[in-house]
Amino acid sequence: MRRTIAQQRPRISDPLKDATIAALRRVIEPLADLMFDTGVTVHEFSQIMRETAVRTAVKRISREDGRDSKSRVAIVTGLPRSEVARILDSNAEPKSSPLREHPARKVLAAWFDDSRFLDANGEPDVLPIFGKRRSFEKLVAMHSGGIPVRAMLDELTRMNAVEIFPDQTVRAKARVPLFTGLTGSAITVIGERARDLLDTLRQNLRNGGKPLFEGTAVVDEADIESVSLMRREIDAQAVNFINTANALFSRSVAKPSRSSPKRKTTCRLGVTVYCFQDEVDTSTAAPTGAQLKRRKNLRRRQPTGISDGTSSTGRKVTL
8 A cells, every 4th residue: 555645754853842842742741640639630730731831821912022923822832723712711820829928937936037926036936816906816817818827827837848746836846848748739739830930941942141050960870778868967067058148138138128119020030949859760679468368259140030141142151
């Protein structure tokens, strides 16, 4: 059979596109795990991707040409023009609120910085949980944006950021809380941190000036027995670095002066430090009892009156 023209034509190599597809596979893999953990389907992810792609393309084209063009959006995204029109004509676009510091982080930062909640040595003081003045309740009321004191205490306790004493006082254990577990707060942080990191890497690809800092230290064959020690050391150094960065940021907040009440131009600036560790490779380890346990075989019940292992048609019944 004669091959078609499309089959005869060799595939045109596009190194940048191939590298992008490979990068997308790496990015999507942890997202797929998160989807499975929270019950998000592939269909829902596909719909989110289509809507986000269309609206992102509109912003990009409008920025470049100063006008909207559904046809160009269809070309850029590869979607039918009818679907582009449907997405743009719908009110499905989520209202994107500006990224704000998490209330738990704001409360802890104030506990470490606000002189009203510090002891004589300048450290976060042990506070009574309830009280109208110098208390954890007052701290939360001033800096959480309306979060109830009990809810904030539960959240900080879950993150192991505070310690509660029997006399109903509480002590701050860490300025930098770690969000863990399948909670709304932890999942929100995934979106914020992942977007910031990807935006930094993407901007560095395009920016011809001074790039935003991004650096990674990694070892491919770390001795598993020394990992715990290395992580403790990294955690301690990271906390000191973040505390220093927070102090620097707090001194640079734009404040209107009396001579110039006009609001100054501001931007969002931040730095994130994270540690990563792959799962331990146990492929060479001896199989455990759970791994050796075989799946229980199931046998179809034979129809009534048939006892020779054959069906009514004379065929053997096997699974």
